[in-house]
Amino acid sequence: MPEVKMRTISYSTAINEALHEEMARDEKVFLMGEDVALSAISPATAGLGDRFGHERVRNTPISELGFTGAAVGAAMAGYRPVLDMRRIDFMMLAIDPIANQAAKLRYMLGGQVSIPLVIRAPEGGGSQNGPTHSQCLEAWFIQVPGLRVIVPSDPADAKGLLKSAIREDNPVLFVEYRALYSLEGPVPEGDHTEPIGKAAVKREGSDITLIGIGSQARSCLEAAELLAGEGVDAEVVDPRTINPLDVEGIADSVRKTGRCIVAEEGHKSGGVGAEIAASLQEAAFGALKTPINRVAALDVPVPVHTKLEAIVLPSTEKIVAAAKKVLS
Amino acid sequence: MSEDKAPLSDERMQTMYRDMLRIRRFEETAFELFEQGEVVGGIHVSIGQEGCSVGACSTLNEDDAILTTHRGHGHSIAKGTRLPEMMAELLGKATGLCHAKGGSMHIADVSKGHYGAHSIVGSNMPMGVGIGLAFHFEGKGQVAVIFFGDGAANEGSFHESMNLAAIWKLPVIFFCENNHFASSTRVGYATSVADISARAGGYDIPGVTVDGMDVLAVHEVMVEAVDRARRGLGPSLIEAKTYRYFGHSRKDPQFGPYRTEEEWNEWKAKDPLLVAEKILGVSEEEKKAHDEAVENELKDALSFARQSPEPEPDDVYEDLYA
Numbered sequence: 001m002p003e004v005k006m007r008t009i010s011y012s013t014a015i016n017e018a019l020h021e022e023m024a025r026d027e028k029v030f031l032m033g034e035d036v037a038l039s040a041i042s043p044a045t046a047g048l049g050d051r052f053g054h055e056r057v058r059n060t061p062i063s064e065l066g067f068t069g070a071a072v073g074a075a076m077a078g079y080r081p082v083l084d085m086r087r088i089d090f091m092m093l094a095i096d097p098i099a100n101q102a103a104k105l106r107y108m109l110g111g112q113v114s115i116p117l118v119i120r121a122p123e124g125g126g127s128q129n130g131p132t133h134s135q136c137l138e139a140w141f142i143q144v145p146g147l148r149v150i151v152p153s154d155p156a157d158a159k160g161l162l163k164s165a166i167r168e169d170n171p172v173l174f175v176e177y178r179a180l181y182s183l184e185g186p187v188p189e190g191d192h193t194e195p196i197g198k199a200a201v202k203r204e205g206s207d208i209t210l211i212g213i214g215s216q217a218r219s220c221l222e223a224a225e226l227l228a229g230e231g232v233d234a235e236v237v238d239p240r241t242i243n244p245l246d247v248e249g250i251a252d253s254v255r256k257t258g259r260c261i262v263a264e265e266g267h268k269s270g271g272v273g274a275e276i277a278a279s280l281q282e283a284a285f286g287a288l289k290t291p292i293n294r295v296a297a298l299d300v301p302v303p304v305h306t307k308l309e310a311i312v313l314p315s316t317e318k319i320v321a322a323a324k325k326v327l328s
Numbered sequence: 329m330s331e332d333k334a335p336l337s338d339e340r341m342q343t344m345y346r347d348m349l350r351i352r353r354f355e356e357t358a359f360e361l362f363e364q365g366e367v368v369g370g371i372h373v374s375i376g377q378e379g380c381s382v383g384a385c386s387t388l389n390e391d392d393a394i395l396t397t398h399r400g401h402g403h404s405i406a407k408g409t410r411l412p413e414m415m416a417e418l419l420g421k422a423t424g425l426c427h428a429k430g431g432s433m434h435i436a437d438v439s440k441g442h443y444g445a446h447s448i449v450g451s452n453m454p455m456g457v458g459i460g461l462a463f464h465f466e467g468k469g470q471v472a473v474i475f476f477g478d479g480a481a482n483e484g485s486f487h488e489s490m491n492l493a494a495i496w497k498l499p500v501i502f503f504c505e506n507n508h509f510a511s512s513t514r515v516g517y518a519t520s521v522a523d524i525s526a527r528a529g530g531y532d533i534p535g536v537t538v539d540g541m542d543v544l545a546v547h548e549v550m551v552e553a554v555d556r557a558r559r560g561l562g563p564s565l566i567e568a569k570t571y572r573y574f575g576h577s578r579k580d581p582q583f584g585p586y587r588t589e590e591e592w593n594e595w596k597a598k599d600p601l602l603v604a605e606k607i608l609g610v611s612e613e614e615k616k617a618h619d620e621a622v623e624n625e626l627k628d629a630l631s632f633a634r635q636s637p638e639p640e641p642d643d644v645y646e647d648l649y650a
Binding site: 068069097105114 | 488
C-alpha cells in the first residue's frame, strides 16, 4: 500500500475541503443556506460560491422550512443537496421536511424515491450564546428511523465522514461542533473517506472506557491525559455515527475494560448517552464491573452567563470526576 | 400559437371527460370498499372536485411533476397513475404503489411524474419548489404543480414556498383547490382574504381565481401558468373554487354543524361532470361508451388488487434505506 501523506488542518478547513472536492466530483451536488455563497461568513463554506457560482452555491432567505423542504424535493428529483443550517437551533423551524418527509418518503412511497440529502447542522455551547443558540439536539433524531446521524469529533473524521455523507443515498444529519471548528489535526491527503456506522478507538487503554459524542470525544481525550497522570489507563471511543450506532464496536471496548462513562453535550434525559448505556447493558451486561455513568448537559436550558453556562455544560473535569467515581 | 393554446381537439375533450369519470367512479368504488371494511386505513375522497384535477393535469406532460395532498386520488388519476397498483395500495397489498406502507394518503407514481400525495397539510409545497429547482437546473422546460387546499394556504410553508419560487423564478404552479372547508372549518373564518389568489400579490406573482367546477375554465388558466413557467418567467398561484361533496374523511357527516343541505344542493347543481358533458360536447352515445370502458377498467383494477398478496412480515424493513 502506498504511504498515506498526512497534513495538519482545522476541523472547519476539513469540512471546506470535503465540500470543494465533492462539488467538483459530482455536478448533482449543490449547496443551500443562509449566506453560504459569501466566503466571509463561515470558514466551512469559504471559496465555494466563487468557484462553483451562485446557482450551485445558493444563498437562501431566512426561510428554514422553505429551503429544507425544497432540498428534499430536489433530492427526490435526482439532485444531492447539502444544506447549511448555521445552527441546529434554527433547524427546529424545519422539522417537518426532515422528520416527516426526508426520513420517511422512501419507505412511505414503497421505494420509489431516495433522498440523498445532507443537512450540516453546526451546534453547541461554550460561547455565551444562550438557550436558543447553544443546543446539542442530535438525540432527537435517533428517534427518527430513515435518517443517518453523524457526529464527527476531529478534522479527519469531519472530512472523511462528510464526503461519505454526500455520497450516501439516504438523508443525513451531519452535526458539526462549533467548539471544534478551530481544532487542528492530521488529515490524509487526497480522497479521504470514512465509513458511516463504524465507531473508532481514539485512544487505547485498559482501565475504563470513555465514550464521547462530538465535542465530548475531545473532552474525553483530555480527561484520559489527566487520568494517565494519576495512573489510570483510559480508552476513548468515539461512535462517530449515532444512527446507525456501532453497538458492537463500543461493546468490544467495554468488554475489555469493564467500566464505562458516556459523555455528550446534549441534555442528560433521553440523551444519546442514555441510548448507548441501554444498548451496552443489552450487549455486554456480564462484562460490566460497575454501573455506566453519564456526563451530559444538565436538564436546564443553557444560560448565557459564563459562570452559569459552565455549570450546565459537560467538561473535561466532569468526565475526570465521573471516571474517578466509577473507579473508586 | 403554441400547441397548448390551440383549440382542444374532440379527442382531447373526450379524454378529459373520461378522466373525470374515472376519478368519480374510482372514488365512489373506493368509498364503498371502505364502508365494507376492505380498505386498509382511512380515505379522503375528492368527489365534486374533478374539474380541478383534470383541468389542471390535462395541460401537463408525463415528465412534468405533480405533488398532491391527503385528498389526492383525483390528481393521481389525472396525471396517469396506474389504477390497478393504486387500488392495490388502498387494499393494503404488496403490489400497491407504496408496497402497503403509505396507503391512500401517500399515493405516488414517480414513473408518471407523480411525486406523491403528502399527508401533512402544507408539506408538499416546499418540496414542490425543490422539484421546480431541479427542473430549473435541468433547463428542459418541465414544470412542477403543487395541489393543496384552502386550509394549507394558512400554513407558513405556503408563504415561504411562494417567496422562494418567486425570487428564484422557478417553474412552479401553486394550485389551490378551495373546497371551502379545512376539515370542518369554513374558509371564510380561517382565511384573511376573500380570494386566496389575492395572496399572490404579496409575492409579486400572477394570481387568478377560477370556477373549479368548470374543467375548461381551469384548463385555460393552467395553460397560461404552464406557458409562463416553461418560458422561465416564474411561478403562478391559481385558486379554483370548488366543493367537497363528502365529509373530511372516514365517516364524517356530509352535512352537520358546519354546512347545510341547501348549500350542498346548490353546489351539486353545478356538478363538474354535468358541466363537462355540456361544454365538452359529450353525446349520450359517447357517454355510454365512456361508462362501459371505465367500469371495465375499474373491474380489472379491483380484480388485480383483490388477487394480489398481502405484504410479508419481513417487508417491514424493506424500503427504509437506499
